Amino acid sequence: MSFLVPSDFYHSYKFAVGYGRVFLIWFKWSAEPLSLADLSPSPDNDSKVRVAYQGFPGAFSEAAALKVYPQCETVPCEQFEAAFKAVELWLVEKAVLPIENSLGGSIHRNYDLLLRHRLHIVGEVQLAVNHCLMALPGVTKDEVKRVLSHPQALSQCEHTLSTLGVIRESVDDTAGAAQFIASNGLRDAAAVASSLAAKIYGLNILASGIQDDHDNITRFLILAREPIIPKTNKRFKVKLLELSNYSSSIQSNILCSKSRFAFQTSIVFTLEEGPGVLFKVLSVFALRNINLTKIESRPQRKKPLRVVDDSNNGIAKYFDYLFFIDFEASMAEPHAQNALGHLQEFATFLRVLGCYPADSTV
Numbered sequence: 280m281s282f283l284v285p286s287d288f289y290h291s292y293k294f295a296v297g298y299g300r301v302f303l304i305w306f307k308w309s310a311e312p313l314s315l316a317d318l319s320p321s322p323d324n325d326s327k328v329r330v331a332y333q334g335f336p337g338a339f340s341e342a343a344a345l346k347v348y349p350q351c352e353t354v355p356c357e358q359f360e361a362a363f364k365a366v367e368l369w370l371v372e373k374a375v376l377p378i379e380n381s382l383g384g385s386i387h388r389n390y391d392l393l394l395r396h397r398l399h400i401v402g403e404v405q406l407a408v409n410h411c412l413m414a415l416p417g418v419t420k421d422e423v424k425r426v427l428s429h430p431q432a433l434s435q436c437e438h439t440l441s442t443l444g445v446i447r448e449s450v451d452d453t454a455g456a457a458q459f460i461a462s463n464g465l466r467d468a469a470a471v472a473s474s475l476a477a478k479i480y481g482l483n484i485l486a487s488g489i490q491d492d493h494d495n496i497t498r499f500l501i502l503a504r505e506p507i508i509p510k511t512n513k514r515f516k517v518k519l520l521e522l523s524n525y526s527s528s529i530q531s532n533i534l535c536s537k538s539r540f541a542f543q544t545s546i547v548f549t550l551e552e553g554p555g556v557l558f559k560v561l562s563v564f565a566l567r568n569i570n571l572t573k574i575e576s577r578p579q580r581k582k583p584l585r586v587v588d589d590s591n592n593g594i595a596k597y598f599d600y601l602f603f604i605d606f607e608a609s610m611a612e613p614h615a616q617n618a619l620g621h622l623q624e625f626a627t628f629l630r631v632l633g634c635y636p637a638d639s640t641v
C-alpha cells in the first residue's frame with residue numbers, strides 16, 4: 280500500500296486495524312485542523328484554554344501546563360485517566376501528562392492510557408524539575424521519620440533519601456503530599472515537592488535541589504481531541520525567534536535540516552512473529568535517515584502471551600509487546616510516509632499517536 284498521496288489531499292491520516300491486517304485510511308477533515316498557532320503560547324489565544332493535569336495545585340504537571348499556556352486555566356485531576364477523560368468529555372481542551380523523566384525513566388501508565396484512549400499528541404514540553412524537601416514550620420530534618428511523594432519524585436531523590444534514612448511513602452502526586460502533611464499537621468513527615476507547593480501549603484523548605492542529578496528533566500505530552508495536521512507548505516518553517524533558544528552549532532544544524540528539527544511523530548505498533556522483525560522495523564527509519572528519539576515496549580494487556588507452534592520444541596510461549604516509537608520527521612514528509620508504509624509490511628497494528636513540534640527548551 281502506498282503512502283504517496285497528492286499533497287492537496289493531505290488533510291489528515293488515520294490508521295485502523297481490520298481483522299489482523301492494517302488498513303490505512305486517508306480522509307479529509309471537514310473542520311479546520313489544528314495548526315502550530317493553536318499551540319503557541321500567545322496571551323491572546325491561551326487565556327481561554329482549560330488544561331487538565333494530574334495532581335494538586337503546585338504539582339510539576341501544572342507547572343508544565345503553564346509553561347506552554349501561561350494564561351490557561353489549569354484543572355487538577357486525581358488520576359491520569361481522569362485527565363484523559365476530561366478532554367474526551369469536553370470539560371477541558373487539553374491535558375498535559377508526564378511521559379518520561381531523565382532520572383526515573385518512562386511513566387508506563389501514560390503509555391498504556393495513550394493506547395486505551397483516542398486522544399492525539401499535539402505537543403510536548405520539557406520541564407526542569409527541582410525537588411525540595413519540606414515540612415511544617417518548626418520541624419527540623421532530624422525530626423523527619425518519613426517522606427511522602429509521588430513514586431517518580433521519590434526515585435529521582437533516591438540518594439538524598441537514603442542518606443536521610445527515612446521511610447518512603449508513595450502518594451498520587453508531589454503537591455498532594457505537601458497538602459496532606461499540612462492539612463493533617465504531621466510533624467514526623469516531610470514531602471518532596473516543588474517550592475511552589477511549599478508556598479501554597481505553608482510548609483518550610485528544609486533542602487532544595489535534592490534530586491540525584493542537577494539536570495532532572497521531565498518530558499510531558501500535550502493531548503487534544505483533534506490532531507495537528509502539519510501542512511506541506513509549513514513543514515520546513517522554523518521561526519527565527521525560536522532559533523535564539525539554541526546554541527550556535529545547533530542553530531546551523533537547524534538551518535541545514537530544518538524539517539528534521541521542527542516536527543516529531545509518535546507511533547505505536549505490534550509486530551508479526553519472526554526472526555529480526557524489530558530489526559527490520561528499525562531499518563525502515565535508518566534507511567531513510569530518520570532519527571529515532573525514543574523506543575518503549577509495553578506488554579499487550581489483552582494478549583500478553585504469544586503462542587508459537589515450534590516443530591522442534593512443541594508449543595512455545597513468548598511475551599507479546601506493543602512498541603512505541605518517537606521519530607524526528609513530520610507526517611507531511613514523503614520519507615516519513617514511506618517509512619510507515621514500509622513498517623506496515625511487518626506490523627499487525629499501527630497507529631499514529633501524533634505529529635507535533637518538538638520542544639528543545641528547558
Ligand SMILES: O=C(O)C(=O)C[C@]1(C(=O)O)C=C[C@@H](O)C=C1
Nearest residue numbers: 338339340377429431452453497
Ligand atoms: O507529582 C507531580 O508533581 C507530577 O506532576 C507528576 C510527576 C511525574 O509523574 O513524573 C511529574 C514530574 C516529576 O517527574 C515528578 C512527578
